[in-house]
Amino acid sequence: MRLPILNSPSGANGNGGGSCGSGCGCAAGDDGPQGANGPGMSRRSFLRTGTAAAGGLTAIAAALSPLRELEREDAPSLEQFLQKHYKEMTPDDMERALERIRAQVERRYGIRPELRDYKPMDGVEFVYALNISRCIGCRKCVHACVAENNQSRSPEVQYIRVIEMPRGTMDIEKGNHHYDRPTVPDEGHFYLPVQCHQCANPPCVKVCPVEATWQDADGITVIDYDWCIGCRYCEAACPYWARRFNFSKPRLPADQVNPNMGYLSNRPRDKGVMEKCHYCLQRTRQGRMPACLEVCPTGARKFGNVLDPDSEVAQILRTKRVFVLKEDAGTLPRFFYYFDERYPSGLDPEAAEIARRLEHEEGERYGRLPGADGPELRWRDLTPNQRGTLA
Amino acid sequence: MMPSPGQPRKHRSSGPPWAGWLFLPGFLILAAFMAFDPIGPRVPDAEPVVVSRHDLDIGPRRDAMRDPPQARINGVPQGCQDCHSIFVSTDKPISELSVHREIVLSHGLNDRCFNCHDRNDHDRLRLHDGATVPFSQVATLCAQCHGTTFRDWQRGTHGKTLGYWNRDLGEALRLRCTECHDPHSPRYPHFTPLPGPNTLRMGDQDTHGHHAPTRHHPLLRRIGEPPPHHPEGTP
Numbered sequence: 001m002r003l004p005i006l007n008s009p010s011g012a013n014g015n016g017g018g019s020c021g022s023g024c025g026c027a028a029g030d031d032g033p034q035g036a037n038g039p040g041m042s043r044r045s046f047l048r049t050g051t052a053a054a055g056g057l058t059a060i061a062a063a064l065s066p067l068r069e070l071e072r073e074d075a076p077s078l079e080q081f082l083q084k085h086y087k088e089m090t091p092d093d094m095e096r097a098l099e100r101i102r103a104q105v106e107r108r109y110g111i112r113p114e115l116r117d118y119k120p121m122d123g124v125e126f127v128y129a130l131n132i133s134r135c136i137g138c139r140k141c142v143h144a145c146v147a148e149n150n151q152s153r154s155p156e157v158q159y160i161r162v163i164e165m166p167r168g169t170m171d172i173e174k175g176n177h178h179y180d181r182p183t184v185p186d187e188g189h190f191y192l193p194v195q196c197h198q199c200a201n202p203p204c205v206k207v208c209p210v211e212a213t214w215q216d217a218d219g220i221t222v223i224d225y226d227w228c229i230g231c232r233y234c235e236a237a238c239p240y241w242a243r244r245f246n247f248s249k250p251r252l253p254a255d256q257v258n259p260n261m262g263y264l265s266n267r268p269r270d271k272g273v274m275e276k277c278h279y280c281l282q283r284t285r286q287g288r289m290p291a292c293l294e295v296c297p298t299g300a301r302k303f304g305n306v307l308d309p310d311s312e313v314a315q316i317l318r319t320k321r322v323f324v325l326k327e328d329a330g331t332l333p334r335f336f337y338y339f340d341e342r343y344p345s346g347l348d349p350e351a352a353e354i355a356r357r358l359e360h361e362e363g364e365r366y367g368r369l370p371g372a373d374g375p376e377l378r379w380r381d382l383t384p385n386q387r388g389t390l391a
Numbered sequence: 392m393m394p395s396p397g398q399p400r401k402h403r404s405s406g407p408p409w410a411g412w413l414f415l416p417g418f419l420i421l422a423a424f425m426a427f428d429p430i431g432p433r434v435p436d437a438e439p440v441v442v443s444r445h446d447l448d449i450g451p452r453r454d455a456m457r458d459p460p461q462a463r464i465n466g467v468p469q470g471c472q473d474c475h476s477i478f479v480s481t482d483k484p485i486s487e488l489s490v491h492r493e494i495v496l497s498h499g500l501n502d503r504c505f506n507c508h509d510r511n512d513h514d515r516l517r518l519h520d521g522a523t524v525p526f527s528q529v530a531t532l533c534a535q536c537h538g539t540t541f542r543d544w545q546r547g548t549h550g551k552t553l554g555y556w557n558r559d560l561g562e563a564l565r566l567r568c569t570e571c572h573d574p575h576s577p578r579y580p581h582f583t584p585l586p587g588p589n590t591l592r593m594g595d596q597d598t599h600g601h602h603a604p605t606r607h608h609p610l611l612r613r614i615g616e617p618p619p620h621h622p623e624g625t626p
Contacts, residue, residue: 048411055418062422121557131548139585143442144449153439156589177588183581251439287560289553294449298579299551299571311556312547320548340543 073108074249074271085211086224086264094263097226101267108268109254117263118285120218126279126334127219127306127313128290129322130193133340134300137162137184137191141292141301145195148280148291149266150258152250159277160195160292161241194325195292196221196242196277197333204234204243213274219334220279222264230272239329243276279303306334440586449553451570458526459514471513480504480513497576499536507532507574533568544568 041049079100084093098115105113142160151157163175167188175192185191202221205213212227213234235243249271261267262282269275280290284303293301304311313336316322320338461468484502485494496502509517516524516532524531534541543549544565551571555561572579 051415052411052418055415055422058422059418059425062425065426065428124557136579136582137584138582139587140447142588143440143585144447147442147447154437156437156439158588161588179584180587181584184584185581253439284556287555287557289556294553295447296551297452297571297582299549299566302548302552304556312552315546316548319546338548340549341539 073104080226083226085227087214098263101263105257105261105268109252109257111254111257111259113257113259113261113267115261115263115267116282118265118281120216120220121285123307124218124305125307126198126284127304127317128198128279128335129302129313129316129320130335130337131298131300131302131339132190132192132337134298135162135191135193136298136300137164137179137186137189138297140295140297141193144291144295145277145280147256148258148283149278150252150261150268151244151275152246152252152269153256154251155248157244157246157250157275159242159244159275160193163192163194164189165192192337194240194242195335196238196279197240197325197331197335198277198279200332200334201330203237203239203329203331207233207237209233216264218285220281221276222278222281223274223276224264225267225269225273225275228273230274232274234274239326239331240333243274245274246271437589440589442585446585451551451566453570453573455529455567455569456526456574460526475513480510495576497578498574527567529569529574530567533574 077100079096083089083097089097094117098117102113102115105111105115139162142158142162145151145159146153146157149159151159161177163172163177164179164186165172165175167190172192179186179189198215198219198221200215200219202215205215205221208214209231210227210229212229213221213223215221230245232243232245235245246269250269252268257268258266260282262278262285265278265281280288280292284290290301290303293303302312302316304313306313306317308314316338317336321341322336322338324333324336460471462471463469464474481488482503482505485491485496485504486502491504501507505517507516509515509523512523514525516526516529518524518532519535530541530544540549547565550568551566552563553566554564556563568574
């Protein structure tokens with residue numbers, strides 16, 4: 001009897017069959033009564049080899065035992081496995097993929113979704129602007145986003161972080177995600193919501209080894225959840241901590257599913273893929289506003305097409321003081337923070353006092369402001385004194 | 392004793408002859424450990440936070456006064472002129488009024504009704520120059536003092552816009568001053584923040600700034616009291 005397992009590499013040394021040569025590490029050469037040159041394997045050697053093999057095989061089987069927990073849904077269907085890259089799919093391919101996802105959502109959540117593949121609109125480049133003078137840190141945007149975009153409720157996946165920052169610094173290391181006050185805003189702090197900045201020079205896209213994420217024509221960086229391999233390079237590359245990974249199976253209660261879904265946006269994700277803010281493209285590519293903006297109680301969030309000179313965001317970029325986060329990273333974000341020059345939301349007692357004085361003294365001195373009853377306030381019509389009052 | 396050159400070398404280099412057998416129980420223990428997984432999931436999933444739909448309303452924050460204005464007197468809607476065509480109003484500061492005591496006037500130094508309301512036609516508002524505007528054009532009134540804010544509102548850089556960013560696909564709904572601000576107490580109210588993030592990876596941040604540890608601190612929850620929000624026990 002010959003077992004090839006413990007054969008030495010020097011099996012061709014001429015002493016026949018499976019017996020050990022003199023250089024090998026096994027003990028067969030001197031243990032068995034038949035010695036190294038015997039015609040078969042000794043009983044002891046056989047037992048040792050057999051039990052070692054059994055133990056090894058058991059270990060391998062146990063190592064693979066997590067596969068027992070795989071559910072049918074975890075494995076891609078053949079159709080999904082053979083699906084082409086998003087950019088190579090024909091309209092027919094896409095329709096088949098959409099139908100497959102619709103059926104999958106219906107199977108999992110009992111809801112027939114309105115799933116479409118929303119394409120970028122011509123002549124549109126989306127820009128977000130956020131007024132940090134007005135943000136009060138109420139976190140409504142965080143939860144409206146979760147409700148809109150079908151994120152996992154547990155484990156928790158959220159696209160927006162609201163950081164409570166001490167006044168007088170922009171050092172994010174000093175910020176606090178977990179503030180839990182009875183009421184906000186707090187006097188000594190301001191609030192800095194951070195989400196995907198949809199960079200024009202996105203590091204997350206550059207590092208993706210499989211091109212599962214890319215920047216669309218309207219500036220939104222999207223992810224194809226069917227193409228992502230979950231390597232998390234993009235999460236490491238993003239300077240804004242905008243990308244989220246589904247470490248385990250997303251839990252989404254069926255009664256909280258938003259049935260208005262986009263292929264590249266808020267369709268339910270699987271375990272092991274990345275996701276992030278996509279400016280609610282299932283809404284914004286239909287002309288609507290993102291969910292985080294609609295829910296904001298202060299109007300601190302502004303969204304629109306920066307290529308339209310009359311849009312609110314274009315006005316903000318022209319007339320307000322704006323900054324981007326981590327400008328030195330060279331990412332060219334499409335998410336701008338801005339602030340009001342005066343009237344800082346009444347939080348600063350000194351500034352509020354100045355504002356009160358100006359409202360009364362100067363308001364009376366100048367009477368009705370130019371343009372108060374007209375469609376537009378024309379800066380060039382003002383006297384220098386009036387400009388000083390307004391600016 | 393070193394082996395002589397002609398003798399086959401003993402090929403066990405070190406260790407007693409039974410040492411190799413130690414691998415077997417090692418393998419088997421490892422196998423049992425992995426197969427039965429006695430430790431289980433290292434980070435149990437937190438119970439999801441519950442946010443009511445009411446907290447996520449998207450409409451105007453408050454109902455602006457309609458035009459012409461109405462007040463509910465004993466549950467019956469009444470126009471202002473219904474009473475004020477009979478009752479003459481006074482110039483006294485609001486603290487000395489005997490009616491309209493429900494109005495909290497906290498608007499800068501304003502303490503008199505007729506700074507903004509028209510003395511004769513109570514359905515209209517009065518500007519500094521004596522002209523009157525209807526309630527629907529309240530922005531004109533506000534602009535007299537809040538010029539920069541009015542300018543920003545005209546440009547769309549102040550205030551909330553609902554509806555569509557794309558005017559070709561749908562209408563934009565610009566909210567007016569009094570749909571967010573109470574004209575009598577225009578300072579924005581404070582809000583109760585919705586629950587914070589529940590992720591372990593964000594680490595020990597809550598104690599920053601000498602604030603007490605909070606219920607959203609996932610690490611303290613493990614060793615401390617059960618959280619008030621999710622008594623089922625998040626990690």
